[in-house]
Amino acid sequence: MRVRVFLAGAGSAIGTRLVPLLLDAGYDVFGTTRSKERAGTLEAAGVKPIVIDVFDAPALSRAMVAVRPQIVIHQLTDLPRGLEPSRLADWMARNARIRSEGTRNLVAAAIEAGARRLIAQSIAWVYAPGPEPHSEDDPLDIHAEGTRAVTVGGVVALERLTLESPPLTGIVLRYGQLYGPGTGKDEPTNSAPLHVDAAASAALLAARCAHSGTFNIAETNKYVSTDKARRELGWTPGFRLTGGSLSRRQAAVSPAQPSS
16 A cells, blocks of 8 residues: 655645655645646656645645645645745745644644644754754754844744644654755855755655654754764765666665555
8 A cells, every 4th residue: 555645745845745755656646736837746756646725724624634644744835936035024924934833734634534644844044053063953043133033933932833733753853954946046155055956855754754853854954963964864965866767776765655
């Protein structure tokens, strides 16, 4: 029996690159989008599309229960490409709402549907000031101010809900700053860069991880340590998709089996 994955944000930058990895690894993928137009693109890629808004909690629960996935992957964000600086505060608030209210709705729906595992996208650049590189055990910057405080608040809510919602096994992926296809950036920038394909591969590997945990996911840098992800997930920052799909050799995982 193929393992069913409920991919929230299947049309996002990471979601788009994650879809072929999941399909190639043998998963049955149900992917959400808010756009009816994008649903056709997802279907053509092999996804069973679900047009839904994560803030519509009753509809989300009905959709999740109908699918009954073993794994839920949260790749939802609400940030546009080419963000105008004058609208930064508005968009930060919208993204924080996705991380707090959106994650809360996903968790409730996943538990109702009998899911076993939740993998959620977080970020790696909200650690409190302190010795670097930061490990996953270092505190987050909960005393931040301004728009950073809004972002940190959303991250804290997302991570708490992901990791502390039994019976779900929660995995948090603290991604670095994305570049590559669909991100609007062709080259690495900022303190902890991360290619979107390597980000997607981390989610694939997390789907096979049996235990809960938090992982920094970024290229080698001075700001965060990624030793834990390399050691426990077998993740590598050099992973890239080839020809829009993934070969079995590149996947380095066996076809998906029902999770225990």
